[in-house]
Amino acid sequence: ETGVTQSPTHLIKTRGQQVTLRCSSQSGHNTVSWYQQALGQGPQFIFQYYREEENGRGNFPPRFSGLQFPNYSSELNVNALELDDSALYLCASSLVDLDGYTFGSGTRLTVV
Amino acid sequence: QQQVKQSPQSLIVQKGGIPIINCAYENTAFDYFPWYQQFPGKGPALLIAIRPDVSEKKEGRFTISFNKSAKQFSLHIMDSQPGDSATYFCAASRSNDYKLSFGAGTTVTVRA
Numbered sequence: 724e725t726g727v728t729q730s731p732t733h734l735i736k737t738r739g740q741q742v743t744l745r746c747s748s749q750s751g752h753n754t755v756s757w758y759q760q761a762l763g764q765g766p767q768f769i770f771q772y773y774r775e776e777e778n779g780r781g782n783f784p785p786r787f788s789g790l791q792f793p794n795y796s797s798e799l800n801v802n803a804l805e806l807d808d809s810a811l812y813l814c815a816s817s818l819v820d821l822d823g824y825t826f827g828s829g830t831r832l833t834v835v
Numbered sequence: 836q837q838q839v840k841q842s843p844q845s846l847i848v849q850k851g852g853i854p855i856i857n858c859a860y861e862n863t864a865f866d867y868f869p870w871y872q873q874f875p876g877k878g879p880a881l882l883i884a885i886r887p888d889v890s891e892k893k894e895g896r897f898t899i900s901f902n903k904s905a906k907q908f909s910l911h912i913m914d915s916q917p918g919d920s921a922t923y924f925c926a927a928s929r930s931n932d933y934k935l936s937f938g939a940g941t942t943v944t945v946r947a
Contacts (some may be wrong), residue, residue, distance in 0.1 A: 765926075766937050794923075822884060829877075
């Protein structure tokens, strides 16, 4: 097992720009979810992918989009960045159940 | 709206003390209640989880107490150590749904 890895670890973007964050799921995991964690808050569910299809979405606008690839890696894309998008973005993957849900260390996005 | 409410926001205990963190939920469809531990710069890591068919679960020094009728659950850290200093999040989900609803977190400081 290699765990869940995310890249980059830190990123600074300007308001209005677009950003792509990447996640490599733990080996064999076929479900990946993305969360946004604002400073001092708990993670908020953005969306989940299962077998390359979106399989659930939280209360986030369409400018948040994602992809899951056949090798179970994943991307989170955010268009038209806003200052409030500044947060830690976490990727989590699992194979069978929530007990196996594993989080990566996240990407810290700062929008200026 | 926040589906899981967590308290207190922070607490400080002496080494060997028992920090207690409380959470309450509204959605009666939730049937999976995990606790996550998060250190600075890291993603949340699953500590212990409980399902509503039991009222208490222990794993090492960590104990979850669950009150289904009150829709409340709590985490006790027995014989706390300085290495337990971290932010703790309660969460809730339905077993067939990977969408976790997190509390706002509790920062625990264990003084030596």
